[in-house]
Amino acid sequence: MSTALDSIVNQPYRAGFKTDIESDTVDKGLSEDVVRIISKKKNEPEWMLDFRLKAYRHWLTMKEPEWPNVKYPKIDYQDIIYYAAPKPKATKKSMDEVDPELLKTFDKLGVPLHERAALAGVAVDVVFDSVSVTTTYKEKLAEQGIIFCSFSEAVKDHPDLVKKYLGSVVPHTDNFYAALNSAVFTDGSFCFIPKGVKCPMDLSTYFRINTQDSGQFERTLIVAEEDSQVSYLEGCTAPQFDTNQLHAAVVELVALDRADIKYSTVQNWYAGDENGVGGIFNFVTKRGLCKGEKSKISWTQVETGSAVTWKYPSCILLGDNSIGEFYSVALTNHLQQADTGTKMVHIGKNTRSRIISKGISAGRSNNSYRGLVKVSPKAENARNYSQCDSMLIGQVCGAHTFPYLEVDNKSAIVEHEASTSKIGEEQLFYFASRGIDPEEAVSMIINGFVRDVFMHLPMEFAVEATKLLGLKLEGSVG
Amino acid sequence: MSSENKIILEASGLKAEINGAPILKGLDLCVRAGEIHAIMGKNGSGKSTFSKVVAGHPSYAVTGGKLEFFGEDLNELAPEERSKKGIFLGFQYPIEIPGVTNGAFLRLAFNSIQAARGGDELDPLEFDDFIREKLKLLKMDAGFLDRSLNEGFSGGEKKRNEILQMAILEPKLSILDETDSGLDIDALRIVANGVNSIHGDDDAIVLVTHYQRLLNYIEPDFIHVMEGGKIIKTGTKELALELESKGYDWVVDEYKAKAA
Ligand SMILES: Nc1ncnc2c1ncn2[C@@H]1O[C@H](COP(=O)(O)OP(=O)(O)OP(=O)(O)O)[C@@H](O)[C@H]1O
Ligand SMILES: [Mg+2]
Numbered sequence: 001m002s003t004a005l006d007s008i009v010n011q012p013y014r015a016g017f018k019t020d021i022e023s024d025t026v027d028k029g030l031s032e033d034v035v036r037i038i039s040k041k042k043n044e045p046e047w048m049l050d051f052r053l054k055a056y057r058h059w060l061t062m063k064e065p066e067w068p069n070v071k072y073p074k075i076d077y078q079d080i081i082y083y084a085a086p087k088p089k090a091t092k093k094s095m096d097e098v099d100p101e102l103l104k105t106f107d108k109l110g111v112p113l114h115e116r117a118a119l120a121g122v123a124v125d126v127v128f129d130s131v132s133v134t135t136t137y138k139e140k141l142a143e144q145g146i147i148f149c150s151f152s153e154a155v156k157d158h159p160d161l162v163k164k165y166l167g168s169v170v171p172h173t174d175n176f177y178a179a180l181n182s183a184v185f186t187d188g189s190f191c192f193i194p195k196g197v198k199c200p201m202d203l204s205t206y207f208r209i210n211t212q213d214s215g216q217f218e219r220t221l222i223v224a225e226e227d228s229q230v231s232y233l234e235g236c237t238a239p240q241f242d243t244n245q246l247h248a249a250v251v252e253l254v255a256l257d258r259a260d261i262k263y264s265t266v267q268n269w270y271a272g273d274e275n276g277v278g279g280i281f282n283f284v285t286k287r288g289l290c291k292g293e294k295s296k297i298s299w300t301q302v303e304t305g306s307a308v309t310w311k312y313p314s315c316i317l318l319g320d321n322s323i324g325e326f327y328s329v330a331l332t333n334h335l336q337q338a339d340t341g342t343k344m345v346h347i348g349k350n351t352r353s354r355i356i357s358k359g360i361s362a363g364r365s366n367n368s369y370r371g372l373v374k375v376s377p378k379a380e381n382a383r384n385y386s387q388c389d390s391m392l393i394g395q396v397c398g399a400h401t402f403p404y405l406e407v408d409n410k411s412a413i414v415e416h417e418a419s420t421s422k423i424g425e426e427q428l429f430y431f432a433s434r435g436i437d438p439e440e441a442v443s444m445i446i447n448g449f450v451r452d453v454f455m456h457l458p459m460e461f462a463v464e465a466t467k468l469l470g471l472k473l474e475g476s477v478g
Numbered sequence: 479m480s481s482e483n484k485i486i487l488e489a490s491g492l493k494a495e496i497n498g499a500p501i502l503k504g505l506d507l508c509v510r511a512g513e514i515h516a517i518m519g520k521n522g523s524g525k526s527t528f529s530k531v532v533a534g535h536p537s538y539a540v541t542g543g544k545l546e547f548f549g550e551d552l553n554e555l556a557p558e559e560r561s562k563k564g565i566f567l568g569f570q571y572p573i574e575i576p577g578v579t580n581g582a583f584l585r586l587a588f589n590s591i592q593a594a595r596g597g598d599e600l601d602p603l604e605f606d607d608f609i610r611e612k613l614k615l616l617k618m619d620a621g622f623l624d625r626s627l628n629e630g631f632s633g634g635e636k637k638r639n640e641i642l643q644m645a646i647l648e649p650k651l652s653i654l655d656e657t658d659s660g661l662d663i664d665a666l667r668i669v670a671n672g673v674n675s676i677h678g679d680d681d682a683i684v685l686v687t688h689y690q691r692l693l694n695y696i697e698p699d700f701i702h703v704m705e706g707g708k709i710i711k712t713g714t715k716e717l718a719l720e721l722e723s724k725g726y727d728w729v730v731d732e733y734k735a736k737a738a
Contacts, residue, residue, distance in 0.1 A: 389576075419576070421575075421576050421577075425535075425536060425537060426573055427573055427575060429530075429533075429535050429536065429557055430569065430572070430573040430575075431558075431587075432534070432556065432557035432558040432561065433533050433534075433557055433558075433560075433561050433565075433566070433567045433569075434561060434583075434587035434590070434591075434643060434647065435558055435561040435562045435587055435590035435591040435594065435647070436558060436586055436587055436590050437556075437558045437590075438558075440586065440590070444578055444582070444583070444586060445575060445577065445578055447577075448575070448576070448577030448578040448579070448582075448626075449576070449577045451577060
């Protein structure tokens with residue numbers, strides 16, 4: 001690759017600092033005892049411990065999946081810290097009790113934790129290593145009956161809701177990482193939007209892995225009751241370590257009749273260095289259940305970080321006339337690998353789904369789209385439209401598309417379009433011959449490429465994500 | 479043209495290679511302000527290579543001779559710098575860029591070059607007024623502005639779009655590589671009129687073409703024949719007619735006889 005491309009794609013990772021904060025950790029390794037210790041540290045009720053143990057025992061019988069188009073060294077599950085919490089971990093009644101080191105960390109990351117200074121109109125739950133450290137705007141939301149709190153609090157304060165919905169979309173038997181997560185998850189966010197309520201602000205969770213050798217196993221559960229509406233944002237970063245850390249989250253969404261859930265992610269976990277040393281293994285199970293009629297779940301993701309990404313935010317379209325959407329930009333650079341996509345499972349009548357996937361590969365990275373559209377026998381008049389576009393920057397990266405179709409109802413209309421374009425010397429020369437330098441050219445081409453996805457992000461998030469893509473690609477053109 | 483006119487481009491003994499393969503093997507050409515030159519020659523003789531070398535394509539390495547623009551050595555200049563100084567290349571095969579609208583691209587190009595010249599940059603509204611005038615010149619529909627850059631454009635539309643860019647950027651030296659190929663009869667006339675109206679006493683044009691037809695509309699001061707990476711004959715516009723009827727072999731034979 002020419003040096004112009006190179007210098008555009010190669011920017012240092014700006015969230016790569018580590019916070020010096022004393023943490024309470026459980027020794028490395030996983031056993032039934034560790035599961036019990038986690039549950040105990042969190043003062044969990046018996047039913048929660050049972051859920052974990054069942055999952056743990058099931059996990060022992062499972063094998064790590066090998067079908068994704070990614071390669072990484074074997075993970076030693078006994079070499080991971082399953083619980084790390086910043087000390088002191090006494091419960092906080094207000095922001096002023098949050099450790100100043102933490103406040104500084106999140107300020108540096110651009111996530112102010114003080115409500116006064118908070119992001120305009122966004123409520124934030126912050127998860128640092130294994131635990132939620134604070135949730136903003138909680139009281140204000142409670143006035144409308146909206147519950148937005150850490151998962152641990154939800155287990156204590158809203159056990160019936162958690163019991164009813166936990167594992168209802170992603171059962172602990174679902175897959176290897178979901179089973180692992182179900183056994184050892186430490187925290188996460190819980191949102192409940194009651195009947196008829198339109199959530200007045202975006203809800204967001206910010207995940208940060210700080211401890212080296214720790215895994216992050218968080219759990220997010222969002223329930224939107226009849227006629228409710230919510231937009232949820234998720235952001236994540238981690239310090240730069242030369243070892244890999246495992247992030248195996250589970251996200252479950254439930255939309256009842258006419259409910260509308262919009263879930264947006266900007267993922268910027270540490271990706272490892274240009275030689276592929278270090279970085280996060282991001283093995284995440286995200287699934288939404290459109291349970292009620294005319295319900296709608298929309299996933300928008302911008303995946304820029306992680307050494308290895310393996311995730312398929314999916315929609316089960318159970319309710320008649322329900323709608324599932326998946327908008328994705330996945331960028332890989334250096335030696336990053338991503339195998340990401342979605343599953344749209346049409347079960348109800350007149351269900352519709354739409355998939356727009358944009359993969360950008362630079363450096364020596366490898367980017368795969370994998371998507372399943374399944375139309376079950378009873379899903380009359382199902383419609384799906386999929387569009388998968390790949391953009392290659394330079395000569396030595398890879399892009400792959402694996403669309404799977406399982407259509408068992410003749411009335412279905414399923415469309416698939418795919419394209420591959422590239423930013424290479426000829427494209428840049430064309431821009432240059434019109435006075436446009438390589439940085440501007442790349443940014444213009446990339447912005448054009450991702451536009452159809454970014455228009456689905458909430459405004460501030462879109463601005464963030466645009467900047468992030470620019471940073472990630474700086475130095476890649478040459 | 480008088481020989482007192484300012485020299486815009488001067489190549490002498492120019493040698494260039496790509497991937498170690500020598501293509502230009504000692505090319506001489508002098509282009510002065512106000513002039514129109516036509517370069518003709520067989521397929522593979524090096525016409526596009528010369529065009530791209532002048533514009534600064536990074537795949538080509540200049541290995542000998544000199545190449546100057548207004549007396550300045552071009553070798554150290556990146557292609558975008560050359561463009562900002564007033565060199566324009568109309569591509570034989572314009573590149574398609576999906577997702578980038580033609581209008582946004584044109585504005586960015588215009589503003590980059592304006593900034594380099596110390597001129598005013600235009601906001602989208604101002605640019606819209608400006609570009610509409612230029613579209614008229616080339617009888618292009620405003621719908622082209624909203625489409626992705628060159629994507630799905632017909633061969634002729636792409637070429638017209640190249641000249642639209644030339645009209646916007648007002649270069650000092652325009653090298654038009656087979657702009658006439660792929661144009662229908664009406665389009666050829668429109669594009670030629672466009673080029674003529676952009677051309678003045680301060681700038682120069684180098685046309686690369688296979689057909690005498692274009693030269694009926696854009697009258698060249700000089701015709702050059704390229705062969706084996708060199709210009710082996712230079713004449714006036716009558717030479718084009720002669721080439722059209724007799725082909726290139728006689729020119730090559732004549733050159734070889736002279737060299738021997
Ligand atoms: N990458 C390359 N490696 C080796 N030779 C090359 C390379 N690129 C171009 N060439 C050769 O350089 C020579 C000149 O090509 P060029 O495109 O300049 O010809 P041209 O005169 O413009 O031809 P045409 O009339 O067909 O457009 C050709 O023989 C071509 O095959
Ligand atoms: Mg050519």
